[in-house]
Amino acid sequence: MITLRRIRLLLTVDKAALALIPEALWRLFLVRIQLLFPFARTAPQLGIQAQETPMTSKEGDVARIRHITKAIRVMSRFTPWKSTCMVRAVAGLKMLEKRGIESTLYMGVAKDKQGRMIAHAWLRSGSYYVSGDDAMKGFVVVEKFAKVLHAD
Numbered sequence: 001m002i003t004l005r006r007i008r009l010l011l012t013v014d015k016a017a018l019a020l021i022p023e024a025l026w027r028l029f030l031v032r033i034q035l036l037f038p039f040a041r042t043a044p045q046l047g048i049q050a051q052e053t054p055m056t057s058k059e060g061d062v063a064r065i066r067h068i069t070k071a072i073r074v075m076s077r078f079t080p081w082k083s084t085c086m087v088r089a090v091a092g093l094k095m096l097e098k099r100g101i102e103s104t105l106y107m108g109v110a111k112d113k114q115g116r117m118i119a120h121a122w123l124r125s126g127s128y129y130v131s132g133d134d135a136m137k138g139f140v141v142v143e144k145f146a147k148v149l150h151a152d
Helices: 002-012 015-019 021-034 039-045 059-076 085-098
Strands: 103-111 117-125 128-131 140-147
Touching: 015 021, 015 059, 021 059, 021 085, 059 085, 059 128, 085 103, 085 117, 085 128, 085 140
Parallel strands: none
Antiparallel strands: 103 117, 103 140, 117 128
8 A cells, every 4th residue: 555655656746857766766875875984075075165055046947956856855755775864965966966056955953852962954956945944943054065066
């Protein structure tokens, strides 16, 4: 029954987002492996530390941002490994980068109901949140990385 629901969910995704499903799965896998190594090794690939990209998107990028968002959100639910907020954010960043679209990755901290420190990561491209926006409220940004892409 669960598998049937999953198939229906995949079929409701629009065709452009559906075409990105294999890439989203591959990126989620690669990032999951990458994050097994020390963060200092990954950080330089995330962009310019302590910077942000503009809050506006180029009109031609909006549809691609939305399709990538949908592909990452759908596929992260079906991975046999845990696709954490950081995995989803970095995978989205890499998919946007491949298409020449700038983004900002945010990392934040907060305290849970038991008073323990928890962390969260989310990704923004222009005015659109690609991942992590469902849980970012209440988190204090402690680091951000701007993936600025220069047209050649």
